[in-house]
Amino acid sequence: MDEIRNKYIPHIVTIVNGMSGEEIKCCICGSRDVLALIEGKYYCYRCGSKVIRKKLYEQFIRMKQEGLVPKDIEIKPE
Numbered sequence: 001m002d003e004i005r006n007k008y009i010p011h012i013v014t015i016v017n018g019m020s021g022e023e024i025k026c027c028i029c030g031s032r033d034v035l036a037l038i039e040g041k042y043y044c045y046r047c048g049s050k051v052i053r054k055k056l057y058e059q060f061i062r063m064k065q066e067g068l069v070p071k072d073i074e075i076k077p078e
């Protein structure tokens with residue numbers, strides 16, 4: 001299970017918690033309410049959740065292609 005988790009759930013997300021000093025903004029909307037660092041970019045909750053949803057969807061498609069998810073299971077991108 002660890003092997004599968006490491007392969008399919010990459011550590012793309014770092015929750016930004018109590019960061020001080022450097023001023024950080026969401027790279028999409030410019031909000032200072034930054035919640036997560038995803039692949040080196042900062043995102044607020046709203047923009048970050050969209051990015052994560054897209055990443056998980058792509059991951060799901062890959063798992064399906066490799067036969068790890070039954071063909072009759074469907075997930076829509078939105």
Ligand SMILES: [Zn+2]
Pocket residue numbers: 026027028029030031043044045046047048
């Ligand atoms: Zn944002």
